[in-house]
Amino acid sequence: MSPARPTIHDVAARAGMSKSLVALALSGSPKVSEKSRVRIEQAAAELGYRPNAAARSLSIRRSRTIGVLILDLHNPVFAEILDGVQTEVRQHGFSTMLVTGGENPDLELAEIETLREFQVEGLILISHRLPTDVLRSIAAEIPTVVVTRDDIVAPGMDTVSNDDVAGARLAIDHLVGLGHERIVYVSGGDNPVSHLRATGYAEAMTDHGLTEQIRIVPGGLTDATGYRAAETAVELDPTALFVANDIAAIGAIAAVENAGLRVPEDISVIGYDGISLGALRRINLTTIGQPLAELGRRAAERILHRIANSGIESNRDYLSAELRVRGTTGPAAITPS
Amino acid sequence: MSPARPTIHDVAARAGMSKSLVALALSGSPKVSEKSRVRIEQAAAELGYRPNAAARSLSIRRSRTIGVLILDLHNPVFAEILDGVQTEVRQHGFSTMLVTGGENPDLELAEIETLREFQVEGLILISHRLPTDVLRSIAAEIPTVVVTRDDIVAPGMDTVSNDDVAGARLAIDHLVGLGHERIVYVSGGDNPVSHLRATGYAEAMTDHGLTEQIRIVPGGLTDATGYRAAETAVELDPTALFVANDIAAIGAIAAVENAGLRVPEDISVIGYDGISLGALRRINLTTIGQPLAELGRRAAERILHRIANSGIESNRDYLSAELRVRGTTGPAAITPS
DNA sequence: CTGAAAGCGCTAACAA
């Protein structure tokens, strides 16, 4: 490749000064004469000098890098969270190192290992599936914050998530406000998030005196599972469907339409997450929007704070979601039950 | 944090051997007695030893890391390409360091700089917007491969892209095969990709004897721009729309439907890219699918090869796209022109 | 202000 990258030593030689002076000047120390500084900066520029992060990291014993694990880049939710993380982290002079688990949970652990070999100073785990005990031992060794999960408490670890119970209640309140009573929850399968949303659904239904109407059909968090679950749900003759997440909701709408029913005239559908995709005119999905970028920003804030103050107490952040009314919900059809 | 990470030195002490022996054993060298190896591995495990990538990188003068720049994580196209990159790179024992440019082009350059400070051995640039001369100087210093752009040639750099002209022809062939003649191209704005697709459109139209019917309306690559452009396109009374990319196509469909026309009964719509989103049942978009993961895989292959063989000639890969017929295209309506 | 020297954790000769 190229004929050996210039080092601080080369810069010093060219500027006719010592290595350490160059180091000082380059780190913006005030105890370098203006004249020297200019000479040095010029020499560095001429040589195309670029500091070696590995060497610095080794020397100062800090990498100024935080590791981010994302379950799956394809789900837009994660991309949006990541955005918030990067913005915040960058502002504090840190870099991020991103890895994705892919299909395989073992890989997920291996990737975290890689991150740690690179000496990241903290870990932001976004929707991973690591078991509690593994997580616990990781958090014991390195500052960690978990995003979108609050089912784990461990020393050394913070959580940043959305209040799913409250969000689900928002959805039901909205539907009930539109006159709906036969509201079915299309679940997202057996995972913490889906369970919490089910809880919110049930609580809100009860609050509205609709305990009798509580009906949950098992589903999943994907387009296909949402589609299939909605096929079942439709047979329950609902006027509205509350679906565990946006992607599944989009699948559910397809199923409703395929069954010869219109959305929202015959059946209203509301999702959860607030992915930007739902805003596409063609989709126009009413949903409970999480503050995704803010979730990421907060996570970054927490990890940075934890890095700076080791040993602080675990913190749990809950950001609130908001109702975003678009085109897939409307007044309940006036049909006999 | 934790009480100082164990180093190779600690492992040696615990195993009662020298540093270098440990290094050898840990790198799986055959010139270490079985007995010593076991002792060392045990000591390492007990201590929870984890090699320091920065130190290794400094010592061997290689980072075994490749840097990836992605324009925008929100566009699913890039996430899918990235998937291919990561899979391939990982298989060769390399790690990836991912950065995103965000809104600001200057940031993009700064991020590349960061990547280089971390001593990445090669750069994969996915849909960046760096000017040619900048790119040229980067490629002169570090192995680089550019994905989804083939408008740049520079020594030290490979390109991996899709044959947009051929792909566009596929789209037109498909539509003409369905009996369409009044086919409008909804462009993606002023960028290389969009221009190439326009070229393919025009060529194919001419080949089919439809030169007279060539009509291009200016648009963009987003949902909103696709929507607006399609509003204009509809006034041209077309039977089919070929839209520059999938996201814009989804916007276009909304516009068509809003104009009181049905897709595909009144107007067929075909997109380009093959994002997984288009496969959602609710969208069901006919499109020209690029082999996205394969694009990423190939890029990784190229960069790895270039890293191993410095100074090789520039290579240009063109992967072919394929027609994916789904529900937004159908026979041309039999209406008078 | 400036320069010399030690050391971060690891690898890679080179001896023993």
Add this chain to the structure above:
DNA sequence: TTGTTAGCGCTTTCAG
């Protein structure tokens, strides 16, 4: 087989 030694490039005392 093993142990010694000398850096990789950078930061950081600690004397001049």
